[in-house]
Amino acid sequence: MAKQLPKRDLENVGLGVTGACVALVTLVVAALIFMVAQKGLSAFVKDGVSVVEFFTGTKWDLANTAENGLPYTGALPLIVTSFAVMVLSALIALPIAIGSAIFAVEISPKFGSKVFQPLIELLTGIPSVVFGLIGFHVVVGLMKSVFHVSTGLGILPGAIVLAVMILPTMTTLSVDGLRAVPDSYRQGSLALGYTRWQTIWHVVLKSAMPSLMTAVILGMTRAFGETLAVRMVIGGIEAMPTSLLSPASTITTTLTTSMAVYAEGSAQDDVLWALGLLLMGMSLIFILIIHLIGRKGAKARG
Amino acid sequence: MLDQAYSRRQFLGLAGGLASIVGLGLVGCGGSNASDATDKGSAAAAESVSGEVTYDGASSFQALVEAAAEKFMDANPDVSISGSGNGSGKGLTAVAAGTVTIGNSDVFAETKLEADQVKNLVDHEVAVVGMGPVVSKNVKVDDLSLEQLKGIFSGQITNWKEVGGDDATIVVLNRKAGSGTRATFEAAVFGDEAVDFKGDAELDKSGDVQTQIASTDNAISYLDFSHFDDSKFNAVKVEGVEPKSKNVTDDSFKIWATEHMYCSKDADEATKAFLDFMLSDDVQGKLVEEQGFIPVSAMKVVKDASGKVSSK
Amino acid sequence: MASTRIHIDETRLGRVQRQDRIATGVLTAIVAIVMLIVISMVAYILFEGVSMLFQPGFLTQPARANGTQGGVLYQLFDSFYLLLITLVISVPISLGGAVFLVEYAPNGPIRDIASTAIETLSSLPSIVVGMFGFLVFSVQLGWKYSIISGAVALTMFNIPILVRVIQQALEDVPQAQRDACLAMGLTRWEATLHILIPEAMPAIVTGIVLSAGRVFGEAAALLFTSGMSSPVRLNFLSFNLSSPTCAWNVFRPGESLAVHIYKIYGEGSPEAQQIVWGTAALLMICVLLFNVVARIVGKQLARRMTAE
Numbered sequence: 001m002a003k004q005l006p007k008r009d010l011e012n013v014g015l016g017v018t019g020a021c022v023a024l025v026t027l028v029v030a031a032l033i034f035m036v037a038q039k040g041l042s043a044f045v046k047d048g049v050s051v052v053e054f055f056t057g058t059k060w061d062l063a064n065t066a067e068n069g070l071p072y073t074g075a076l077p078l079i080v081t082s083f084a085v086m087v088l089s090a091l092i093a094l095p096i097a098i099g100s101a102i103f104a105v106e107i108s109p110k111f112g113s114k115v116f117q118p119l120i121e122l123l124t125g126i127p128s129v130v131f132g133l134i135g136f137h138v139v140v141g142l143m144k145s146v147f148h149v150s151t152g153l154g155i156l157p158g159a160i161v162l163a164v165m166i167l168p169t170m171t172t173l174s175v176d177g178l179r180a181v182p183d184s185y186r187q188g189s190l191a192l193g194y195t196r197w198q199t200i201w202h203v204v205l206k207s208a209m210p211s212l213m214t215a216v217i218l219g220m221t222r223a224f225g226e227t228l229a230v231r232m233v234i235g236g237i238e239a240m241p242t243s244l245l246s247p248a249s250t251i252t253t254t255l256t257t258s259m260a261v262y263a264e265g266s267a268q269d270d271v272l273w274a275l276g277l278l279l280m281g282m283s284l285i286f287i288l289i290i291h292l293i294g295r296k297g298a299k300a301r302g
Numbered sequence: 303m304l305d306q307a308y309s310r311r312q313f314l315g316l317a318g319g320l321a322s323i324v325g326l327g328l329v330g331c332g333g334s335n336a337s338d339a340t341d342k343g344s345a346a347a348a349e350s351v352s353g354e355v356t357y358d359g360a361s362s363f364q365a366l367v368e369a370a371a372e373k374f375m376d377a378n379p380d381v382s383i384s385g386s387g388n389g390s391g392k393g394l395t396a397v398a399a400g401t402v403t404i405g406n407s408d409v410f411a412e413t414k415l416e417a418d419q420v421k422n423l424v425d426h427e428v429a430v431v432g433m434g435p436v437v438s439k440n441v442k443v444d445d446l447s448l449e450q451l452k453g454i455f456s457g458q459i460t461n462w463k464e465v466g467g468d469d470a471t472i473v474v475l476n477r478k479a480g481s482g483t484r485a486t487f488e489a490a491v492f493g494d495e496a497v498d499f500k501g502d503a504e505l506d507k508s509g510d511v512q513t514q515i516a517s518t519d520n521a522i523s524y525l526d527f528s529h530f531d532d533s534k535f536n537a538v539k540v541e542g543v544e545p546k547s548k549n550v551t552d553d554s555f556k557i558w559a560t561e562h563m564y565c566s567k568d569a570d571e572a573t574k575a576f577l578d579f580m581l582s583d584d585v586q587g588k589l590v591e592e593q594g595f596i597p598v599s600a601m602k603v604v605k606d607a608s609g610k611v612s613s614k
Numbered sequence: 615m616a617s618t619r620i621h622i623d624e625t626r627l628g629r630v631q632r633q634d635r636i637a638t639g640v641l642t643a644i645v646a647i648v649m650l651i652v653i654s655m656v657a658y659i660l661f662e663g664v665s666m667l668f669q670p671g672f673l674t675q676p677a678r679a680n681g682t683q684g685g686v687l688y689q690l691f692d693s694f695y696l697l698l699i700t701l702v703i704s705v706p707i708s709l710g711g712a713v714f715l716v717e718y719a720p721n722g723p724i725r726d727i728a729s730t731a732i733e734t735l736s737s738l739p740s741i742v743v744g745m746f747g748f749l750v751f752s753v754q755l756g757w758k759y760s761i762i763s764g765a766v767a768l769t770m771f772n773i774p775i776l777v778r779v780i781q782q783a784l785e786d787v788p789q790a791q792r793d794a795c796l797a798m799g800l801t802r803w804e805a806t807l808h809i810l811i812p813e814a815m816p817a818i819v820t821g822i823v824l825s826a827g828r829v830f831g832e833a834a835a836l837l838f839t840s841g842m843s844s845p846v847r848l849n850f851l852s853f854n855l856s857s858p859t860c861a862w863n864v865f866r867p868g869e870s871l872a873v874h875i876y877k878i879y880g881e882g883s884p885e886a887q888q889i890v891w892g893t894a895a896l897l898m899i900c901v902l903l904f905n906v907v908a909r910i911v912g913k914q915l916a917r918r919m920t921a922e
Contacts, residue, residue, distance in 0.1 A: 007801050014803025015718055021710025022719075022728045025773055029731040032738075032746050032770075039749070063479035064496050099644035107641060116645060119652050125901045126655070127831025129875040130894050134655060136879060150473040151503050151518055164651060171648075197634040225739025227834040228876050236478065236504040247503045252741050252834075257506060259745060260838055261391040261480040263415065264399060264753060276745050283737045354858030356759065356843075356867060364680055368846070372678075375847055382858035384867050386842040386877065387680060401758050509682070510880030534882065 033280065040277025043270035049073050054274065060238040062258060062268040073271045075251070077240040079278070081155060082250040084241065085230065086223045088159035093167050094216060098205075101174035106186075106200050117175065124168040132232035135161035140233055149245045153235030156244040161229050166219035173218060177211025178204060210297030214290050221286040225279060227252040251275050352380030353572025359385075359393020359406030360482045361507040362526040363429060363561045366593040367406060367580075373589070374579050381572045387507060390414065391480025397423065397564050403573040405564040408482025408526075410607035426563040428580045429595035431526045433486055433557045434545035435538045436511075438521045443467040445539040448556070451491045454522060457499040462520060474501030475514050475523035483508065486559040487524045489609050524557075528594030547596050553603045553611050560605060561595070656898070663895025666888050673896075676846065681878045682886035686893050688844040691861060692761065692868035693830060693900075696840065699765035699864065700772055700829055705822060707769075708776035709811075715777070716784040717806050736774030740834040743770050748838035762864040764840025768829050775828060779821030783814035816919065820912035827904035831897060833872035841867040842877050871897045 043049045049070060050057075057074020065071050100120075104112025139160050143152035181204050189199040205212070235247020238254055255275055262268035357367060364387035371383040390407040391414055397405030398419040405411075408431075411420045435446060443466055446454075453459035454472055463469045477484040488497055502521075505511050508529045515521050516534035527545060530537050537545045540555065549555035563580060565573050579585060590597045603613050666672055675685035711728070719725045747767030757763045787810050795805035811818070848861040855863050869877070875893050878886050 010803050011801040014801070014806065015714075018710040018714035018718060021707045022714045022724075024707060025711055025735070025777075026728050026731040028770065029735050031750075032743075033734070035749065036742065036746060061479070061498075064498075096644055096648060099641050100648050103641040103645045107638060116649070119649060122656070122902070122905070123652050125827050125831070125905055127833065127872050127897055127901065129831070129833050129872045129879075130659060130898060133875060133879055133890065133894055134658065138658070150471070150520065151475075151514070153503055164655075167648070195630050195634040197637040198630065200637075221737055225737075225741065227739065227741045232876075232879060235502070236506070237500045237502070238504075239500050249504075252739060255741050255745065256834070256837065257478055258480070260401075260748065261389065261395060263395050263419065264749075273745070276742050279739050279742050283739065284734065287733060287737050352857075354845075354866065356841075361680075368678075368680060371846055379847075380857070380859065382845040382847065382866065384843045384845040388842065399753060400756075401752055505880065507880060509878070509882060509886070513880050513882035516882055531882075 036273065036276050036280050039270060039273035041274075043073075043267065043274040047267040047270050049267065049271055049274070054271075055079070058240050060254070062262065062271065071268050071271065075271075075275060075278075077238060078249060078251045078254055078275070081234075081241055081248040082224060082252070084155050084244075084248075085158045085162060085234075085250055086220050088155065088244075089162035089166060089223045090216060090220050092159060092163035093170055093219060096163075097167055097170035097215070097219070098174050098212060101171055101178055102200055102205075104171075104175055105178040106196065106204065112175070117172070120168045120171050123164070124172075128165065128226060128229040129232075131161055131165050132229035135229060135233040143245060147245055151235060151247060152245070153233060153247045154243070154245040155234065155241055155248055157233040158230045158248075158250075159244075161233055162223045162226055165226060165229060166222050169222055170215045170219040173215035174208075174212055177208040177215060180211065181208050210293050210300070213293050217286055217290055217293070221283055224282055224286075225252060227256055231256050251279055255279075350378050350380060351571045351575045352378070353382075353570050355381060355383040355385075355404060355573050355576050356402040357383075357385030357393070357404035357406055357563075358388055358396045358402045359404075360390045360408045360561065361387030361509065362408055362431060362433075362483050362529070363406065363593075363595065365528065366429060366561075366590065366595055367563070369589055369593055370580055370585050371576070373584065374576055378572075378575070381576070383576065389478060389480035389506070390482030390485070394564065397566060400566065403565060403569060404577070407562045407564060408559040409485045410562065411564055412607040413485065422567050423564045424567055424569070426565070426577050426581060427560050427598050428563050428585070429561045429590045430550065430558060430598055430601055431528060431561060431595050432545055432547060432550040432555055433483055433490075433524055433526045433559060434530075434540060434555070435522060435524050436515055436530070436535045437523075437538055438473075438515055438519050438535055440519050441467055441522070441536065443538065444536065445542055447541050448491055451540070455488070455491060455499060455501070456497060457501075470520045473518055473521040474499075475511060475518070475521050476501040476504045477511065477524075478504050478506055482559065483524065483526060487557060490557040526559075530594075547594075550596060551600050551602050558605075560598070659891070659894050659898055663891035663893070666892025667896060667899075669888075669892070672889075672892055676848070677844070677874070677889075681874060681889065682881050682883055683889075686871065686874060686889070686896065688848055689869050689871045689874045689893070690896065691848070691850075692840075692844055693870040693872075693897075695862075696761060696765050696768060696836075696868060696870055697826055697829055699761065700768040701822065701826065703765065704769040704772045704776055708773050708780055709818075711773070712777050712780035712784060713806055713811075716781055717802055717810070732774045732777050735770060736778075740771055740832060743767055744835040744838050746770075747835065752839055757865065759839070759841030759843075759867040760865045761840055761868040764836045764868065764870075765864070767835045767839040768832060771832060771835055772825055772829050775825045776821065779825065780814070780818050783817035783821065784810060786817065787813045812919070816912045816915040819915055820908045823904055823908035823911060827901045827908075830870075830904065831872050831901055833870065833876050836870055836873050837876070840869065840873070842869055842873055843867055844869040871900075 044051050054073055054075050056076055058076050059072040059074045060077055061072040104116045135157055139157045140152040143149060143157050185203050185207060186199055189203045230250055231253040234253055236249050236253060237247040238249045241248040255272060259272055375381055375383060390409055393405035394407050394411050394414045396402040398415055411423055435451060446465060450465045459465060460472055462472055505514060508525055511523045511525055512529055512531060515523050543549050543555045545555060550558045563577060565577060586597045603611050605611050672685045674687055676688045677686060678684035715725055715728060744767055747763055751757045751763035751766055752759060791809060792805060795809050845866055847859060849859045850861045852860040854860050857863060858866050871893050875890055879890050
């Protein structure tokens with residue numbers, strides 16, 4: 001700082017520096033979306049993989065080639081497994097998350113904010129491989145002894161591990177949602193002679209609905225994209241799952257094991273990028289849904 | 303001086319990287335650490351090399367490579383060797399793409415890569431290993447024919463009683479599609495026939511198979527001999543022949559593979575020196591057998607890229 | 615007639631109250647189960663792994679035999695080194711980005727586009743970020759499997775978290791502070807640099823340390839960028855940044871603790887299993903430490919600021 005810059009210039013420097021940071025981030029995101037889309041679409045455009053086959057075919061086998069000279073690219077089993085794991089884990093986590101959020105906000109707020117929330121946040125910090133490790137040793141073993149199955153790997157243990165993983169996201173957001181409900185609603189309801197449970201069920205939950213839905217969807221987004229923890233307990237068979245305890249493979253787990261196995265630019269590699277594109281598309285759709293809910297919630301509140 | 307030039311180059315690589323993220327589309331730079339470092343090294347000390355060797359590929363003989371790397375680095379402290387075992391397919395693709403300097407593989411590069419990619423690679427056959435079926439401790443069967451293996455690994459035979467065991471469903475533990483062990487096993491059992499059966503799990507590494515088969519009843523899988531462990535699971539005879547190294551040398555035990563280490567034609571000094579060391583007497587005479595492999599020199603037969611076996 | 619109606623009302627009242635009691639009971643049970651799961655998970659990992667931390671060599675030796683023997687010294691170092699570089703890149707960018715969003719472009723299309731971009735980045739599965747990092751940094755830029763490739767991929771993962779935290783911290787600074795600064799003739803830039811950022815510093819530091827915990831445990835984005843191996847030998851005393859054995863060389867491959875766990879979780883030998891659990895315990899203790907440090911530092915900073 002040898003010489004004081006004129007004020008106007010200083011302001012421009014600030015605008016320039018911070019603007020560049022934002023521009024950089026925006027451009028990186030744009031580049032990422034563009035490149036994943038380009039690589040993913042080239043499977044269909046350049047290599048001639050059939051879109052219909054990709055979404056409805058049930059045979060996924062990149063190591064062997066079919067009569068048309070392309071590998072077997074039916075991704076339906078992977079898509080089905082991804083959705084099954086996601087929905088199942090959300091179904092397991094949902095009642096627990098909302099139940100404990102109600103407890104932490106409505107029944108015992110002091111305990112909720114002093115003990116329960118820090119504990120739940122602890123769960124957020126645990127790395128996903130550690131969840132996977134516990135899943136591999138504890139949950140899979142449990143499956144074996146409870147259901148008497150051979151390997152214990154499959155969709156169910158995957159969903160259980162994921163349910164625990166998305167629990168903190170869903171619980172924290174649900175707590176925030178319930179806290180945002182004005183106290184006057186509760187007081188009004190209680191004054192009308194409703195019990196605490198009736199107040200919660202008919203008034204609080206109803207008015208917190210948009211934020212609860214956001215919580216669920218964000219949890220599902222995380223479940224859909226989670227990779228390593230699922231890989232460790234799902235078995236890795238790229239075929240249509242026949243039961244909740246038959247080994248399967250999600251989009252993400254297939255990517256972990258198959259990515260970088262095939263030469264860059266080969267049909268196999270491009271098809272894997274198409275899976276990446278599918279993942280990206282799904283998370284964009286999830287964001288869109290959250291925005292729509294937010295907008296609707298805002299409108300409902302006036 | 304070279305040092306400075308080098309760090310400037312790295313800086314440029316970094317700057318170029320950032321620039322291209324920003325969207326200026328500047329691609330390139332970075333790269334080829336080892337050759338620069340080697341020039342510097344050879345100027346300083348004549349006999350010892352320096353540089354960076356990285357490998358990826360087959361998990362079946364990674365232990366051998368690591369053991370040799372330890373010894374090599376004792377003699378050449380300026381060389382850094384690192385790598386992982388993500389399967390033969392990954393190793394071959396990575397060496398062809400230049401993300402690693404050595405690709406380890408249980409199979410010939412020709413079976414996984416395009417012809418023009420293979421052209422740029424140099425093969426080093428460092429060892430031979432037998433691979434055989436393994437079964438859970440509770441399975442009574444101790445001998446299987448190739449025909450029976452074919453039945454089991456194609457899903458035709460699903461119960462142990464069909465091959466002389468107890469009445470129990472067979473749990474088939476496969477390896478992933480990129481695995482060289484799987485490719486070798488399937489080539490020996492199925493020949494050219496395409497296999498459409500996936501089994502009950504597809505595992506990433508030889509170590510994973512060891513763990514799973516030890517903790518699962520009625521299971522069958524396959525491993526290379528160096529991963530056999532009698533305390534956890536049983537190795538099975540094939541066509542009445544014991545899975546022993548001496549039976550592999552004359553091809554009486556049919557399932558075996560040559561372990562290849564591929565490098566690029568223009569590989570740097572450190573990589574070449576390490577591969578030479580792999581083929582030297584230090585490794586071939588001692589380490590190979592210590593680690594449970596067969597030296598190439600002990601083989602009475604050879605296998606070519608198409609899987610044809612002929613006597614030497 | 616009248617008595618019947620009263621009777622109905624009473625049963626209804628009883629039912630409603632019973633419902634209330636049952637609901638409270640069920641909710642309490644759910645919370646108890648959740649707490650039990652969390653506590654038993656942490657306890658299980660520590661129980662299985664902590665003894666390994668006191669094994670001689672576990673924290674001071676490099677891994678041998680593909681990680682199934684030896685220690686995790688290099689993985690521990692690589693994890694912190696990756697984190698350091700990630701923070702060095704991502705903190706300034708996030709700070710700039712957040713300042714822009716809060717102070718310079720409070721409303722309008724630019725802000726919408728930028729926040730949408732950041733939100734998109736935050737919702738992307740980390741494996742997709744890893745694939746992109748592999749393609750661009752490892753292959754196209756020729757950085758191969760290296761610490762720098764991994765750190766840049768982690769940066770992409772970290773920026774959305776940081777921007778949001780810093781944005782929140784800046785927004786929490788009272789508007790009156792800004793007005794006062796501007797009224798005294800300071801430019802926005804001066805006000806931000808000298809008043810707003812120092813004011814928001816406790817929250818910013820807490821946020822950075824908390825995000826560090828997330829970065830520290832990330833694995834999927836690193837598989838294809840920094841790789842699944844660390845050099846067999848590293849020299850910590852060498853500062854020749856182009857030497858492949860120099861620990862500080864950002865162009866060498868590196869393996870974080872989380873990737874190490876993924877690499878060897880399936881290995882069957884008892885020694886490998888001990889190492890896996892030891893690594894898991896180590897990783898968790900580090901992450902918990904980040905949490906504790908974040909809270910303490912935040913409080914300390916806040917106290918010092920208010921004491922001034």
